[in-house]
Amino acid sequence: MFSEMARLPVVHIGRSALGLLLLLCSCTFFAQAQKNIEVVRKIDLSSAVVRIDMTILANDLNGKYVVSFAKHLAPKLSFLQIAMGNQPLPWIRLPDAGDGLAHFQAEVPQGMTEAKLTVFGTLAGALVPVPAEIELTENQLVQYLDSHTFPSLYPTARQTTTFALGVSHIESFTKRDPYSRTGKDLVFGPITDIEGGAAASLSPITIHYQNNAPFVKALQAIREIEVSHWGNVAFEDFVEVKHAGAALKGGFSRLDFQARGAPSAVRGLVAVLPLGARSIYYRDQIGNISTSVIQHGPDGVELNLQSRFPLVGGWKNQFYQGYSVPVQELLTVGPSSGGVRRFTLTVPFSVPFPEVWVEDLTVKVVLPEWAADVRVEIPFSVDEEHQTHRLTFLDSSLSGGRPVLILKKRNVVAEHMQPMVLSYSFPTRAMLLEPLYLVLAFFSFFLVCMIFARVDLRINADGGKKKSKTHNLKSSYSPSWEIAACGKVSKVEISRFAMIECRWRLVQ
Known part of the structure; x- marks a missing residue:
């Protein structure tokens, strides 16, 4: 009965106090039956985005496993993947149980008495600058709050947690035995025989350390992808960025910046483009920016963008960059059926800046006119998806214009830079319409010119x-x-x- 209640939709459970009670009973049942044999956690705090990598060896799974995080970290969880080997597992978020934890339930294959799970998650905005304001030449200090033990509903026999700071300078941290400092890492454990439940497994700690990594957040990013069957797939990214680190105290001095430097300032961004990228441009509201470097590698094109001014804490900047890729590198064509072919487009979902996490991302895919039956496959969920139409040059109102697929997602990080597969149906004869429009337009123009040249419009009665x-x-x-x-x-x-x-x- 408990397993059947666990399969109920989340919305139904959240509306009923009885459903919540049954959920707690279900979790208690699983906690008594299941056990974490060993848990190894590594939390990377060296950049602006926190990355959590866990390996869990558990037994008596009963077809389900619940991964828990501290409740204050749940709104900042931008990406979560629970996998068994190389196979990702489907998961849902369970309703709030009021125990200070956020629970995510994954479906595990039936009949497994012991399994090794890997959990990977990213936290955007989990690092808080302390102090909130610093001078230009000061180092930036941040604070991170988490549990030094693995919060779980199940008892854990042995666990180890490693915080990778990227620097050896630590202002302060909460000391929980046993712990050790190894180079740039702070290690807690091994810890044995921890009881299940939030009260026993949740042990808050605070780490205050130096972090001068680029704290670049995109307040808004709009990616537009326009598909043309006549040669190119055009990409254009409009980005509004902000330095989300400690705000600048006092004024900005170019002399101090050049002579003494600014450890936390951001001087530029790196974009990773596809291998066949060409016609690359980089502009802001004033115009073209020439301070950019392009390097071609075996796996892609690296574009190093230098803004007109450095970004320090609290400063903002807007720019847009774009490029084109030959259509044959991104678009595949299926067999013809009744004069209609199925086209498949494979493009990156997010903007090409690995160091930037996007607060609000909008992706627009403009398809050719007469495209229909549009379908999209993304390895993660999006917040909003809808379609509209757009009329541009050589488009006809008979078809309604070009279909535009619009996708929206919040808290996008580098892990979301995965391929997006979009397919649509397109009649092959429709490719002849635009050349026909051009022929008719030129023919009509010259015909009007010929008629106008042979008509005498002068008014002279006695001539x-x-x-x-x-x-x-x-x-x-x-x-x-x-x-x-x-x-x-x-x-x-x-x-x-x-x-x-x-x-x-x-x-x-």
Whole structure:
């Protein structure tokens, strides 16, 4: 009965106090049956985003396993993957049980008495600058709050937690025995025989240490991908970034920045582009920025962007960069069925900046006109998905314009830079419409020019009569008559004047 209640949708359980009670009973049942044999945690605190990597050896799984985090970290959890070997497991978040923990339940294959699970998660915004303001030349100190033991509903026989700080300078930390400092790491454990439940397994600690990593947060990022069957897939990323670290105290001095440096300032960003990227540009609101370096490697193109000014704590900047990739590198074509083919587009989901975590990301995929039956596959969930249409050059209102797929997601980190597979149906004959539009447009233009050149739009009522009289006068004029009347010229001269008269008549 308890296992059946665990399969109920989360929304139904959250609406009923009885459902919550049954959930707690279910967790208690699993806690009594299951056990963590060994847990190894490594928490990377060397960058602006916290990364948690856990290896759990558990027995008596009963088809389910619940991973727990401290409740204050749940809103900052931007990415979570629970896997068995190389196979990711589906998971759902359980309703709040009021025990100070956030629970995530994964479905484990049935019939396994012992399994080794790997859990990977990222926390965006979990590091708090303390103090909140520093001077330009000061080092940045941050604080991290977590549990030095693995919070779990199940009893744990043995566990070890390692905090990788990236630096050896630690202002202070909560001392829990047994602990040790090894180089740039802070190790708690091994700890044995920990009871299950939040009261026994949750042990808060605080670590205050130096961290001058780039604290770059994108307040807003808009990625637009435009697909053309005539040669290119165009990418353009608009990014509004902010230095999310300790705010600058006092004014900014270019002299101090050049002479003494600013340890926590961000001088530039690195973008990782596809291998076939070309026509790369980088601009801001003023115009083109030439201080960028492109390096081609075996796996891709690395674009090093240098902004017009360094980013210090609290400062913001806006820019956009773009590039094109040959369509044959990203688009595949399926067999034809009734003149319609299925096209499959594989592109990165997020913006190409691994060091930047995005607070609000919008992805727009503009497909060719007449594309239909659009489907998208992403290895993680998104917050919003809908479609619209857009009319651009050479588009017709008959089809409604080009389909635009819009995806939105919050708290996007480097782990979300995974391939997005988008497929759509497209009639092959529709590719001939745009050349036909161009041919008709040029034909119509030249036809109008020809008609306009042959139409006399001048208004002159007496022009025809005057022209005819003048023509009669000129035709009656003959230079040879005047020569004959003179009578004093030679025959040779008369023949010359006759030739002139013939030419005159031909001209008339």
